[in-house]
Amino acid sequence: MKLMQLYASLKSDLQAIEDDMSRTVTSDMPTLSEASQHLMKAGGKRLRPVFVLLSGKFGRYSLDTVKKVAVPLELIHMATLVHDDVIDDAETRRGQLTVKSKWDNRIAMYTGDFIYAKALTVVSELGNPRIHQVLSNAIVQMCIGEMEQVRDFFETDQSIRNYLLRIRRKTALLIAISCQLGALATDAPKRHSDALYRFGYNVGMAFQITDDLLDICGTEKAIGKPPGSDLRQGNITLPVLYALQDPALKDRLLAEIRLIRQSEGAADSSAAVRIVRESRGIKDSEKMADRYIAKAVKALGELPDLTAKKNLAEIARFVAKRSY
Amino acid sequence: MKLMQLYASLKSDLQAIEDDMSRTVTSDMPTLSEASQHLMKAGGKRLRPVFVLLSGKFGRYSLDTVKKVAVPLELIHMATLVHDDVIDDAETRRGQLTVKSKWDNRIAMYTGDFIYAKALTVVSELGNPRIHQVLSNAIVQMCIGEMEQVRDFFETDQSIRNYLLRIRRKTALLIAISCQLGALATDAPKRHSDALYRFGYNVGMAFQITDDLLDICGTEKAIGKPPGSDLRQGNITLPVLYALQDPALKDRLLAEIRLIRQSEGAADSSAAVRIVRESRGIKDSEKMADRYIAKAVKALGELPDLTAKKNLAEIARFVAKRSY
Numbered sequence: 001m002k003l004m005q006l007y008a009s010l011k012s013d014l015q016a017i018e019d020d021m022s023r024t025v026t027s028d029m030p031t032l033s034e035a036s037q038h039l040m041k042a043g044g045k046r047l048r049p050v051f052v053l054l055s056g057k058f059g060r061y062s063l064d065t066v067k068k069v070a071v072p073l074e075l076i077h078m079a080t081l082v083h084d085d086v087i088d089d090a091e092t093r094r095g096q097l098t099v100k101s102k103w104d105n106r107i108a109m110y111t112g113d114f115i116y117a118k119a120l121t122v123v124s125e126l127g128n129p130r131i132h133q134v135l136s137n138a139i140v141q142m143c144i145g146e147m148e149q150v151r152d153f154f155e156t157d158q159s160i161r162n163y164l165l166r167i168r169r170k171t172a173l174l175i176a177i178s179c180q181l182g183a184l185a186t187d188a189p190k191r192h193s194d195a196l197y198r199f200g201y202n203v204g205m206a207f208q209i210t211d212d213l214l215d216i217c218g219t220e221k222a223i224g225k226p227p228g229s230d231l232r233q234g235n236i237t238l239p240v241l242y243a244l245q246d247p248a249l250k251d252r253l254l255a256e257i258r259l260i261r262q263s264e265g266a267a268d269s270s271a272a273v274r275i276v277r278e279s280r281g282i283k284d285s286e287k288m289a290d291r292y293i294a295k296a297v298k299a300l301g302e303l304p305d306l307t308a309k310k311n312l313a314e315i316a317r318f319v320a321k322r323s324y
Numbered sequence: 325m326k327l328m329q330l331y332a333s334l335k336s337d338l339q340a341i342e343d344d345m346s347r348t349v350t351s352d353m354p355t356l357s358e359a360s361q362h363l364m365k366a367g368g369k370r371l372r373p374v375f376v377l378l379s380g381k382f383g384r385y386s387l388d389t390v391k392k393v394a395v396p397l398e399l400i401h402m403a404t405l406v407h408d409d410v411i412d413d414a415e416t417r418r419g420q421l422t423v424k425s426k427w428d429n430r431i432a433m434y435t436g437d438f439i440y441a442k443a444l445t446v447v448s449e450l451g452n453p454r455i456h457q458v459l460s461n462a463i464v465q466m467c468i469g470e471m472e473q474v475r476d477f478f479e480t481d482q483s484i485r486n487y488l489l490r491i492r493r494k495t496a497l498l499i500a501i502s503c504q505l506g507a508l509a510t511d512a513p514k515r516h517s518d519a520l521y522r523f524g525y526n527v528g529m530a531f532q533i534t535d536d537l538l539d540i541c542g543t544e545k546a547i548g549k550p551p552g553s554d555l556r557q558g559n560i561t562l563p564v565l566y567a568l569q570d571p572a573l574k575d576r577l578l579a580e581i582r583l584i585r586q587s588e589g590a591a592d593s594s595a596a597v598r599i600v601r602e603s604r605g606i607k608d609s610e611k612m613a614d615r616y617i618a619k620a621v622k623a624l625g626e627l628p629d630l631t632a633k634k635n636l637a638e639i640a641r642f643v644a645k646r647s648y
Contacts, residue, residue: 029471083433106474109407109433114467120444120460129451136444143438147353150430 006314009307010053013063017049020071024118035111039078047207048073050315051175052182055196057308059186068126069181072119072135077174079119080142082112131181138177145169153234154261156244156254163238164205167212172204195302202296203316209289210320212237216276228269232260238288240272243279253279286320293320330638333631334377337387341373344395348442359435363402371531372397374639375499376506379520381632383510392450393505396443396459401498403443404466406436455505462501469493477558478585480568480578487562488529495535496528519626523636526620531643533613536561538646540600552593556584562612564596566605573603610644617644 007014018040025036049070056066123131148166152158179200183193214223215230216239230237236257244250256272276282296316303309331338342364349360373394380390447455472490476482503524507517538547539554540563554561560581568574580596600606620640627633 027468029468029475031475032468032471083437107471110467110471110474113407114464114471116440117460117463117467120456121464124453124456124460127453129448129453132444132448132456136441136448139441140438140445143434143441144351144353144356147356147431147434147438150434151353151355 006311006318007050009311010050013053013066014046014049016063017046017053017067017070017074020067020122021075024071024075024122025115027114031107032111032114035082035107036115039082039111039115044074044078046074047315048077048175048178051178051200051203051312054308054312054315055179055182055188055193055200056186057306058183058192058196058303059188061186065126065185066182068122069131069185070178072122073174073178073181075115075119075122076135076139079112079116080146082108082115084146126185128185131184134177134181134184138173141169141173145171145173149235152236154236154257156236156240156257158236158241160238160241163236163241167205167208168201171208171211172201175204175207176201192303195299198299199296199312199316202292202299203319206289206292206296206316207319209238209285209292210322213239213282213285213289214322216240216273217282228273231257231269231272232267234261239276239279239281239285242281242284243276246279246281249275249279289320293317330635330642331374333635334374337377337390338370338373340387341370341377341391341394341398344391344446345398348395348399348446349439351438355431356435356438359406359431360439363406363435363439368398368402370398371639372401372499372502375502375524375527375636378632378636378639379503379506379512379517379524380510381630382507382516382520382627383512385510389450389509390506392446393455393509394502396446397498397502397505399439399443399446400459400463403436403440404470406432406439408470450509452509455508458501458505458508462497465493465497469495469497473559476560478560478581480560480581482560482565484562484565487560487565491529491532491536492525495532496525499528499531500525516627519623522623523620523640526616526623527640527643530613530616530620530640533562533609533616534644534646537563537606537609537613540564540597541606552597555581555593555596556591558585563600563603563605563609566608567600567603570603570605573599577603613644617641 022037022040025040026033027036052066052070052073056062056069123135145166145168149170152162152166176197177200179196180193183196188196212230215227215237218227220226231240240253240257243253253272253275256269256275260267260269260272293316297313300309300313346361346364349364350357351360376390376394376397380386380393447459469490469492473494476486476490500521501524503520504517507520512520536554539551539561542551544550555564564577564581567577577596577599580593580599584591584593584596617640621637624633624637
């Protein structure tokens with residue numbers, strides 16, 4: 001089953017969100033508008049808006065209200081991606097386009113800042129202080145998560161717990177509050193917004209683990225980038241950490257990672273990827289993702305039996321099985 | 325008269341703000357904390373907190389309330405500076421420290437994002453939706469101003485109006501809302517917060533014009549960087565635009581700016597600086613700054629005769645006369 005089919009019932013509301021996002025990032029500055037529209041066109045799964053919309057069904061749903069939560073959350077996600085691009089641009093730049101990519105870096109950084117600020121103007125229209133609190137705290141955690149990822153690059157000695165804490169901040173929190181804020185904005189009972197937060201958190205964890213698995217097991221066609229990109233960057237993910245626990249593979253894998261590190265991104269990560277693929281790291285990571293999905297579905301138990309609840313469960317199951 | 329003497333009466337409240345800023349940017353991440361503390365120690369004029377404190381005197385002043393406006397405003401200013409540093413780091417990097425400065429760039433970008441997000445958590449403690457609206461709108465404008473500056477680099481054909489619009493967004497707005505929000509947060513009458521906004525806007529314009537003058541006329545010792553830095557970056561400021569209006573100097577100055585541009589930052593800007601220094605651009609810019617100061621002082625006319633009003637007028641006059 002495709003994610004799009006799950007979205008079918010939300011189609012018109014999602015389109016309204018898409019239109020609002022596009023309007024929000026439009027400005028008189030041609031470069032800003034072009035960069036933003038480029039990002040809009042690149043699309044994405046729009047997971048956060050979907051979770052806001054579905055969670056909003058547990059309160060007094062109004063498109064106008066949920067829009068003002070969904071649009072900023074997806075824009076904040078987008079701003080994070082643009083800032084990650086600044087780093088990526090910096091790497092391509094080691095090749096040839098030095099001046100041009102420097103220019104792009106500025107644009108990318110300021111475009112990220114702009115989209116982020118625009119997102120906040122939309123939230124502020126709701127006039128709900130609680131939403132500002134939840135949101136700003138989550139953004140702080142996300143920034144720390146990004147820094148942790150940089151800190152942990154090529155750190156092969158890190159614990160599974162360290163990895164989980166990092167993806168919690170980097171990914172799971174924003175999905176958790178997407179669910180929570182959809183409920184808060186529509187005045188759903190606290191018991192429900194709490195359950196939705198737990199649901200989102202666990203789905204977010206599973207989502208990131210699956211993402212990290214796809215970077216090892218996926219095909220370039222399916223995931224839109226060559227597999228092994230994480231390792232090339234130095235990002236040591238769950239399947240790799242599990243593979244490193246296998247005494248028969250550990251030394252070979254460490255040697256490959258050392259080679260990648262020494263080459264400063266120029267080396268091929270495919271030998272390392274092959275080792276991880278053959279390891280128990282894949283199965284163990286899948287099991288971990290499944291455990292998070294089970295917890296997410298369990299959190300839904302607190303909620304009344306609306307269609308939205310069924311949809312959330314379907315998306316959760318889809319997340320762990322997706323191949324893109 | 326030194327700015328510090330004007331600040332004497334605010335000393336203990338400013339110290340409380342300094343302590344809160346420091347606490348706010350402290351985190352468990354060593355790199356984040358180090359980068360943030362480094363910025364804290366670098367200090368600054370703390371103009372925005374001073375304006376918040378003084379403006380707060382026109383309402384029901386409470387240190388606890390004005391702190392929650394002053395701390396985030398100064399932190400947002402600081403975050404902007406860190407993001408500007410990302411660009412500067414990129415330039416130093418053309419020399420030798422490629423990998424190291426790349427690392428610093430990430431840190432600088434994420435530190436900026438972190439400080440910015442932390443600032444918002446402090447504002448959200450006030451639970452005042454109007455403040456979020458004013459603030460997020462101003463940040464959007466600031467981002468556009470930063471982009472305009474990039475767009476206008478080496479643009480010698482731009483109008484004075486274009487320059488003024490750009491510094492309005494880049495600098496004056498944040499100072500304007502520092503005054504406005506000090507008043508809003510303490511429930512001062514709207515007439516007063518409007519007058520304070522106008523005061524801050526005009527002082528901010530004069531402040532940036534003086535900054536741009538100092539970059540041409542200041543000594544390295546006084547301004548903490550070699551004069552002519554703006555021109556080296558391609559930032560065409562008011563004294564330069566006025567100098568370009570002089571037919572006797574125009575062609576020589578254009579040729580010098582062209583040289584700087586072609587050398588991509590490697591060239592010396594001192595010949596161009598000398599031409600501007602000899603031109604009427606200095607006097608004309610000083611006059612323009614004085615006009616803004618006069619408007620700022622006039623805006624104070626709307627306000628009751630408190631000591632704070634006298635202090636604001638003193639700071640305004642100081643801004644146009646400062647040499648650092």
